[in-house]
Structures are given as C-alpha cells and as structure tokens.
Amino acid sequence: MWRAPLQGNSMAGLSLELIGLQLFAGLALGSVYVLLAIGLSLIFGMLTVVNFAHGAFFMLGAYVGLWLLSIGVNFWICLVAVPLIVGGFGLAVERVLIRPLYGRGIDYPLLLTFGLSYIIIELVRIVFGKSGYPVDTPALLQGAVDIGVGYFPLYRLFVMAVTGVILIGLWLFLERTSYGLIIRAGARDPQIVRVLGVNIARVWLMVFGLGCGIAGLGGLLAAPLQGVIPEMGGPILAEAFVVTVVGGMGSLLGAVLAGLLVGVVVSITSLFAPEMAKVAIFALMAVVLLIRPQGFFGRAGLMS
Amino acid sequence: MTYTVEKAAMTRLPKDGLMDMAYRHRVLLSAVFLLVFPLLVPFKALAVNILIYGLYALGFNLLFGYLGLLSFGHSALFGAGSYACGILLVHYGMPWWAGLLLGTVAGGAMAGIIGMFAIRTSGIYFAMVTLALSQCVYYIFYQATGLTGGENGLRGVNVSDISIFGLHLYFVDPVTRYYVVAACVILALFFLSRILASPFGAVIEATRENEARARASGYDVRRVRLVTFILSGGFCGLAGALQAIHLSIVPIETMHYETSGLVVMMALLGGMGTFFGPFIGAAVFLLLENVVSLWTVHWQLFVGAVFVLCVLFFPRGIWGSVLHWVKK
Numbered sequence: 042m043w044r045a046p047l048q049g050n051s052m053a054g055l056s057l058e059l060i061g062l063q064l065f066a067g068l069a070l071g072s073v074y075v076l077l078a079i080g081l082s083l084i085f086g087m088l089t090v091v092n093f094a095h096g097a098f099f100m101l102g103a104y105v106g107l108w109l110l111s112i113g114v115n116f117w118i119c120l121v122a123v124p125l126i127v128g129g130f131g132l133a134v135e136r137v138l139i140r141p142l143y144g145r146g147i148d149y150p151l152l153l154t155f156g157l158s159y160i161i162i163e164l165v166r167i168v169f170g171k172s173g174y175p176v177d178t179p180a181l182l183q184g185a186v187d188i189g190v191g192y193f194p195l196y197r198l199f200v201m202a203v204t205g206v207i208l209i210g211l212w213l214f215l216e217r218t219s220y221g222l223i224i225r226a227g228a229r230d231p232q233i234v235r236v237l238g239v240n241i242a243r244v245w246l247m248v249f250g251l252g253c254g255i256a257g258l259g260g261l262l263a264a265p266l267q268g269v270i271p272e273m274g275g276p277i278l279a280e281a282f283v284v285t286v287v288g289g290m291g292s293l294l295g296a297v298l299a300g301l302l303v304g305v306v307v308s309i310t311s312l313f314a315p316e317m318a319k320v321a322i323f324a325l326m327a328v329v330l331l332i333r334p335q336g337f338f339g340r341a342g343l344m345s
Numbered sequence: 346m347t348y349t350v351e352k353a354a355m356t357r358l359p360k361d362g363l364m365d366m367a368y369r370h371r372v373l374l375s376a377v378f379l380l381v382f383p384l385l386v387p388f389k390a391l392a393v394n395i396l397i398y399g400l401y402a403l404g405f406n407l408l409f410g411y412l413g414l415l416s417f418g419h420s421a422l423f424g425a426g427s428y429a430c431g432i433l434l435v436h437y438g439m440p441w442w443a444g445l446l447l448g449t450v451a452g453g454a455m456a457g458i459i460g461m462f463a464i465r466t467s468g469i470y471f472a473m474v475t476l477a478l479s480q481c482v483y484y485i486f487y488q489a490t491g492l493t494g495g496e497n498g499l500r501g502v503n504v505s506d507i508s509i510f511g512l513h514l515y516f517v518d519p520v521t522r523y524y525v526v527a528a529c530v531i532l533a534l535f536f537l538s539r540i541l542a543s544p545f546g547a548v549i550e551a552t553r554e555n556e557a558r559a560r561a562s563g564y565d566v567r568r569v570r571l572v573t574f575i576l577s578g579g580f581c582g583l584a585g586a587l588q589a590i591h592l593s594i595v596p597i598e599t600m601h602y603e604t605s606g607l608v609v610m611m612a613l614l615g616g617m618g619t620f621f622g623p624f625i626g627a628a629v630f631l632l633l634e635n636v637v638s639l640w641t642v643h644w645q646l647f648v649g650a651v652f653v654l655c656v657l658f659f660p661r662g663i664w665g666s667v668l669h670w671v672k673k
Binding site: 085089114142149162164167280282286290319320322323324 | 415431462463466469473474477481484568602606643645648650651652654660
C-alpha cells in the first residue's frame with residue numbers, strides 16, 4: 042500500500058488540519074478498497090463465488106496500464122481500455138474455468154481462483170520481470186489543490202472522483218436498467234429467473250467480467266500511488282476481504298461504506314502509530330465479527 | 346462433497362478383509378513405510394521436508410477434509426509453532442524437546458485465538474476471515490523484529506546433539522535427523538488416528554455432513570469446530586517446530602499466505618478427507634517441485650496449473666482416487 046502523505050509525526054505537530062488531510066487521504070485509499078470490494082461483492086452476490094484471483098486481476102490492471110502507457114497510449118484512453126481488457130480476460134476465465142464448477146460445492150471455485158492467481162502472477166513475472174516499476178502520475182493530474190484544510194494531491198482527488206463515477210454508474214445500471222433488474226433478480230433467485238426465460242449463465246458471465254474489470258481499473262488507479270509489482274495483489278486481497286466481511290458479503294452499500302471506513306482507519310492509525318496501521322484493519326474486522334458477524338449490511342443467512 | 350461420504354462409508358465398513366486390516370493398522374503400516382522411505386528418496390533433506398509438510402497437511406486435512414472448513418490461514422498456525430520453537434531455543438536456551446512441545450502448544454493457542462473470531466462465521470466467510478487474520482499475524486511477526494528477526498527471519502535455531510533417555514544422537518547427521526522427525530510424525534499419526542476413531546471423530550464428520558442434524562442431535566457445533574481447529578493447530582504447530590529445528594532458521598515466509606496455499610494444494614493433490622492423502626500430496630508436490638525447478642525458475646506457474654487442473658478434473662486427489670478405484 043502507498044504511504045499516507047504525512048506519517049508518524051510527533052504528537053506536537055498534530056492539528057485539526059493535519060487530521061483533516063489525513064482523513065481525505067484515508068478516503069482516497071478507501072476508494073481503491075471500494076473498487077475491489079464492490080467487484081468481490083457483486084460476484085459473490087450473483088454467483089456465490091468468492092474470487093480469490095481478485096487481487097491478481099487488480100495487479101493485472103496495473104500491469105496492462107503500465108504496458109499501454111509504455112507504448113504511448115494516453116492515460117485517459119487507458120482508463121477505458123484497461124477495464125475492458127481485464128474484464129475481457131475475466132469473461133474468458135468465467136466461461137472456461139468457473140462455469141464447469143457450478144453446482145459442485147462452494148469451495149471449488151474458491152480453490153480454482155486461488156490456483157489461477159498463481160498462474161496470473163507468474164505469467165506477469167515472465168513477461169514483465171520480477172522487480173516492480175514506478176508509474177508516473179499523469180501530467181495533467183500532478184500537483185496539489187487547496188481543499189480548505191490544506192493542500193491535497195490532485196491525483197488522489199481524481200481517484201476518489203473516478204470511484205464516485207463508477208459507483209453512480211453502477212447504481213444507475215443496477216437500479217435503472219432492465220439488465221440491472223435481471224441481475225438483481227438473479228441474485229435473489231436464479232431458478233425463477235431461469236424459468237422466466239432469461240439466460241442466467243450469460244448474466245453470470247457478464248457480472249464476473251464486470252467485477253474483474255472494476256478490479257483492473259482499481260489496479261490502474263493505484264499504480265501511480267504505489268508503483269507496480271507482481272505481488273501487489275496479495276495484501277490488498279486480504280484487505281478487500283476485510284472490507285467485504287465488515288460491510289457484509291453481497292451488499293454493495295456495505296462494500297462502499299466499509300471500504301471508506303477501512304481506508305480512514307488505516308490512514309488515521311498511520312498518523313498516530315504508523316507501525317500499527319496494517320494491524321488496525323484486522324482489529325476492526327475482529328471487533329465487527331464479535332459484535333455483528335454478518336457485517337454492517339450482510340444477510341445472516343448468507344453465512345452458512 | 347458426496348465422494349467423501351462414500352469414502353467414509355468404505356473405510357468404516359470395508360468390503361474385504363485385507364482393506365479392513367490395512368485400515369485397522371494404518372499407523373503401524375505408516376511407521377513401517379516411514380522406516381524404509383528414506384531409501385526411496387533422492388536425498389535425505391527432501392525426505393525430512395516431505396515428513397514435515399506431510400504433517401502440516403495432515404493438520405490442515407483434519408479441518409478441511411474431516412470437518413469441511415476451508416481455512417486459508419494455516420500459515421499462521423504453522424508459523425506460530427515454528428516461531429515459538431525458534432524463540433524458545435534462541436532467546437531462552439530451552440532444550441529441543443521443550444521447543445517441539447511448546448511449538449505444538451503455540452500452534453494450538455494460535456488456532457484458539459484465530460478460531461475465536463473465525464468460528465463465528467462459516468462457509469465461504471471462514472476462508473476469507475482466516476486469510477485476513479493470518480495476514481494480520483504476518484504483519485505482527487514482521488514488526489516484532491526484536492523477537493522474530495523480522496524480515497531476515499529468526500536465525501540460529503541450532504540443534505546439534507540430542508539425547509533421549511541416555512541415548513545420544515548426532516542431529517546434524519541427515520539420517521538421524523530423518524528418524525527423529527519420523528518418530529514425531531508417527532506419534533502424531535497415532536494421535537490423529539485415535540481422534541478419528543473416537544466418538545469425537547464421528548461428531549467431526551457428522552458436523553461436516555449435516556450441520557443442522559448434528560446440532561439437533563445435541564452437539565454444540567461451534568465448539569466442535571473450535572476444538573477441531575485447535576487440534577489442527579497443534580499438528581501444524583508441531584510441523585512448524587520441526588521445520589524450525591530442521592532448517593536452523595525461521596524465515597518470515599513461513600507466515601506468508603503462500604504457505605497456507607501450499608498446504609491447501611498438498612491436501613487437494615493427495616486427497617482431502619483421507620488418512621494418507623495429505624502425506625502423499627506433500628510427497629508428490631515436493632518431488633515434483635524438486636524435478637520441475639531444475640528446468641524452470643517459474644515453478645509457481647506449474648503450481649497454479651496443477652491446482653486448477655486438480656480442481657477441474659481431479660477433485661478426489663491421488664489417494665482419494667485410489668480408494669475410489671479399489672472400492673469399485
């Protein structure tokens with residue numbers, strides 16, 4: 042993960058402005074978690090598949106972005122192309138590898154996607170090498186802007202804005218289109234939807250591709266903040282799991298709120314006790330599990 | 346998991362006398378096999394590795410194969426045993442046997458802590474929560490450099506001479522080392538065999554097959570899960586402790602989630618929910634690794650491919666398929 046802008050200052054340097062800035066940094070960090078968690082949640086809600094390769098798709102997005110940028114493709118085109126490429130790859134994965142496993146128990150797709158993540162990571166290592174690369178912030182988005190409490194990196198605001206656009210788009214798609222209606226119905230009762238003459242297999246395919254595409258976009262957006270490395274998907278997958286567990290599996294609203302909350306918790310902890318920042322996320326999850334095991338918006342029935 | 350039902354039915358009520366006898370004396374059989382095993386393996390260190398990872402997979406299999414809970418956090422249990430043994434030997438100068446004993450306890454204790462949170466969820470959540478909590482443990486051990494050596498690992502876990510009841514053994518000798526580890530593994534196998542044959546073993550399998558029915562029969566399912574998780578942690582802790590004295594170092598990678606993935610892979614390859622499956626899985630996996638990494642550095646690609654192929658076409662695993670075939 043990338044570092045918060047101001048880390049580990051002495052208590053004397055603390056001020057409301059600093060905390061405000063850190064809060065914003067947390068929301069930017071949380072935006073990336075949100076992008077991963079809504080994909081995970083969407084896929085789980087529809088297919089009851091936990092995609093253990095989600096971190097690998099995130100990493101793939103960053104690398105596809107790196108490759109497109111290196112052959113001279115404009116960053117703004119990348120924003121569209123990367124999710125399409127990674128999403129397309131997701132479609133192929135669902136069609137070829139995951140579809141044969143439906144009806145064979147909930148653990149098998151999970152094991153399969155875990156194995157798949159090894160393959161994706163190693164293929165990226167073969168193509169791009171084992172060491173990581175830094176990624177430049179696009180020229181137009183460099184610098185900082187005054188947000189009232191102080192100067193904040195423009196790029197992080199941009200990450201938050203893109204996440205906002207994706208969320209609004211997704212909401213409109215799910216709530217206001219007929220295809221979204223089918224998706225929501227399919228999440229409730231796939232049997233009935235199939236009886237009504239809808240090709241549910243194709244809906245599942247599209248949802249898996251959509252989730253993977255959003256993860257790829259998350260990887261692209263995170264690349265200028267933290268650089269790219271083949272192993273970047275692993276830790277963030279664990280953190281995205283925390284977000285889905287805290288928010289409640291299968292709930293998009295839960296994924297958004299929990300993602301932002303986790304981002305803020307990491308960011309604020311790294312201000313007061315930087316060495317505890319990583320552990321704080323999991324402490325948050327432990328507390329939620331003790332108080333409300335199904336998460337903020339989870340349905341209790343989904344857990345067993 | 347219908348095939349495990351068939352398997353369970355078969356092992357409980359074998360058709361012919363030979364299988365029955367093999368089933369009854371499975372620990373003795375493994376002991377005899379482990380005596381001659383080093384002669385079949387290219388070098389002794391590999392045989393020791395197979396034993397250690399086999400024991401680790403055995404602990405995992407108790408949870409996944411017999412109870413049906415998929416954990417992606419077993420690296421924390423294995424690592425807890427490894428670090429506990431290493432820390433006690435390096436910082437407190439304890440003897441090797443105390444390291445092994447307390448390593449086992451540490452594995453169980455870590456399972457108790459993780460289990461306390463993870464058992465509150467089940468099904469698909471369990472895999473995610475255990476993965477997340479093991480990642481948390483990884484960060485904690487990574488940060489505690491004074492005790493664990495952090496990124497560099499814990500060095501200097503040296504055991505050269507050991508004495509058992511007046512018998513002095515030179516632990517550096519690979520053959521001696523193999524037989525000391527094998528003795529621990531046989532002890533663990535015996536213990537596991539006793540657990541599975543006990544009424545509690547039947548409750549474990551009953552919980553996997555039908556949770557609601559087990560609960561209706563008056564069993565506290567959550568407690569069964571927690572106790573099994575702790576037992577599983579004990580086996581993995583012992584494996585970790587053995588790994589620490591075998592390698593003379595505890596690398597931080599022991600705690601990494603890839604170590605969890607490794608054990609899932611081995612159990613899947615060998616056959617989940619079978620007694621010998623985990624050992625066979627560990628042996629095949631490590632022998633393959635030994636061969637494949639000679640001609641490519643991209644061993645992980647191979648691991649992933651075997652993983653995916655196993656799930657798609659070979660879900661019974663090697664030993665599970667053999668049992669299935671024998672039954673037919």
